[in-house]
Amino acid sequence: MQRRDFLRTTALAAAAAVIARRLGATPAPGEPAFATSPTATITADGVRWDKAPCRFCGTGCHVRVGVKDGRVVAIQGDPLAEVNKGLLCMKGYHVGGILYGKDRLTTPQLRRNGVLENITWEEAIDIMAQRVMENPAGFGFYGSGQWTIPEGYAAQKFMKAGLGNNHIEPNARLCMASAVTGYVSVYGVDEPAGCYDDLDNADVVILWGNNPAEMHPVLFSRIIDRRSRGEKVVLIDMGTRRTRTTEYADHYLEFRPQTDLAIANGIAHQLLANGTWNREFVEKHCNFRTDTVPVSLNGQPMSFEAYREALALYTPSYVAKLSGVPEEKIRLLGDLFGKPELRITSLWCMGMNQHTRGTAINRLVHGVHLLSGHWGRPGDAPTSLTGQPSACGTAREVGTLCHALPGGLLVANPEHRAECEELWHVPAGRINPKPGYHTVQLWEKFCTPTNKGGDIHTIFVQVTNPGQTLPDLARTFTGKAGLADKFLIVSDVYPTATTALADLVLPAALWVEKNGVFGNSERRTQQWFKQVEPPGQARPDAWMTIALARRLFELGHPGMKNKDGDFIFTFRDAGGREVPAWDFAHYYDINTDRALFDDYRLFTFHKHKYVAPYDELVKARGLRWPVVEQADGSFKETRFRFMEFSDPFVKKGAGIQFYHSVTKDDRALIWFNPYEPATEEPDADYPFWLCTGRVIEHWHSGTMTMRVPQLRGSMPNGYVEMNPADAAALGIANGDTVTLETRRGRLDLPLWLNGRSLPARGSVFVPFFDQNFLINQITLGDYCPISKEPDYKKCAVRILRRTSAPAVS
């Protein structure tokens, strides 16, 4: 059989197998043999198949990676994966192509006289170490939710246990920090209690400013697939523009930007006014809270009567007037939440998180679920989604944030510091008690002259592209240009807007070119093995961190030693011999990922997160923590937290127990937060709202997906969308180049009418994937005062017909 025929047969069999499983069949013995094996197998055509989570969004689909002659040749949705059940989205099925862009970075490069010149890894590590040694406190580390867990853990340990420096941040600050502060201030601990199983059980799914048909397509098709089986699932799309998701919605509620706060309060108002709130649930499981002045994470107690009084303003008619949503639709939401027989799942992502009141809207959505009792049964859940494959696993669980320690611990808490110093076996007092700079601060300090308070002199960037994704780029990124004493180190796989300004560029291994572990949106930890070699001299990010730490150790930096004087990243083989993993020739002598992960795992017990042992993850398509060892030595995952029927840490007979409660009484908090206008609203000078976001074809800044010909061909360049009625009023037409101008700058973009989405009157939408149209040159740098997450969804802009030379910011 020819290879092509074999692949065709395999492809058809793969689809038939997924259908058979949907119809209730179990995998036949001969049906993909590779599908039942946790390790790689080789099929008749010589293709080696192994598992890996997809490299893109936070859904956490598993793919099967087909490799032949050292190259990824095929991708299949993993039929054994509970998340995607054999399916993939259009990005997922092209994930293998991200490895093979023609302009992969393959050699370390140093900028000399404005030009990047090849250097050796030895030289690169030396240069980095010298920068750190000159002033360790002015060094910053900036990563992302694409760091694998071992990579993020290595960076975290290097900074906090080594340098005693808390200036480490992930780009996840830009996408899910408000979800974190929402969970922490409501339940006392981060991350969703529910999981994707909720989508299989919900009667009603409410999308709060969320477009899963494009951003989380596999989860969305999980909902739509239920309809094709004849099940009734009511889909309510609440947004500021019509999207592909809207096409499938039963109800579309188009609201004025920022008024989601009022809508949530309007639902709570109706529950109280109609007497449909769940008194038993609330009395047993909840307390009430409101903000302090100034605002704080944990606020202050409030009585139920004060809560009721505060909500009195939010009548359906008032909320309708404020939001622009018809009153009957506001009442529809109140009525649905007032029906105990329904199961309601709320989903959200950037719409609620990238919000100057991000923490508040997160709290309020949790609050309507708690107040109505739509909490604690499969299908009844408020659940945030993440945009990166390990925003939860690495940024949130490893805690690669300026205020955090692994496992949900905090640098400002002396007991937490002592616990971490003990686990890291470093001297007491090594961890700095003062939180470092959050993302926007870190980059502002980097872009500020040293003699004007800019005390960050060097930033090491791994697995992210801040030159395209930070808000208000002149303030946070391009301001670095011309500051001679500032030094930017960037590890990446392709040239980007960030490497364009870098002084030192390091070639990184990507996805299955290295071992890895991710953690997805539903607390699922997922492991994979290296399957192909990286090109040229590209190397894993964890190795770069360990090699830098070792060079500092050799230079005598005291923080690189533990209490016994040993190197903080000491690895040993099965025979107890030290493995010099900092020397790349020996990096794979042991599984360094496994060593780092098992070291990290010890931190996860403190807040009952209990990630699974590495070897258990090898056998699985991910396991949802807490993963608890059973009497027979097996490990069991937890689908639903805080619920007795699923969570082993809930006391027998409690039913529901919020065992990390802020108020230490096993209760969650229902918050009141008022509606407040956005920090920058349209006015006579800047009459439109500007919203930015993503498209299905491209993943975030497009570094990877713009290298995949099929994806780039499907969506080749950026654009601005607006309502056709607004365009007509301005006298502009489809395809015209228009100038967008905000108080931060100007940008020319082609206009696309009746395209992918339909913005509301008075608003425009621009995707951020295209490096040639850096929309973040003109976005707002304002952020939520609690989560410090910037608002990319709302600022004021004016639209001009381009009449002269191209606009520059």
Next chain:
Amino acid sequence: MDANSTTEPGLSSLIITLTKLPELRASALQDLAINPALELGVFRSPWLPAVLTSADPYDAFRDIEAIPGVELVEVVFVELPAVTTA
């Protein structure tokens, strides 16, 4: 950026969800059957397995989605086509 690269036709396998309305379903099946880029498997209501051969699977995918009676198109397998640079 590799702007001049082209691709040879690649294989992908699909699950096509068809409507429950008998006449519309029959019409959709007929439309799908005459599509030269598709090889169809055995229909097991409401799902039809298929293999798509196309240099531009995204457009082909959208075309299939647009056929009346097709409710959803999902992808389970993709061969990465060899990329050549012009």
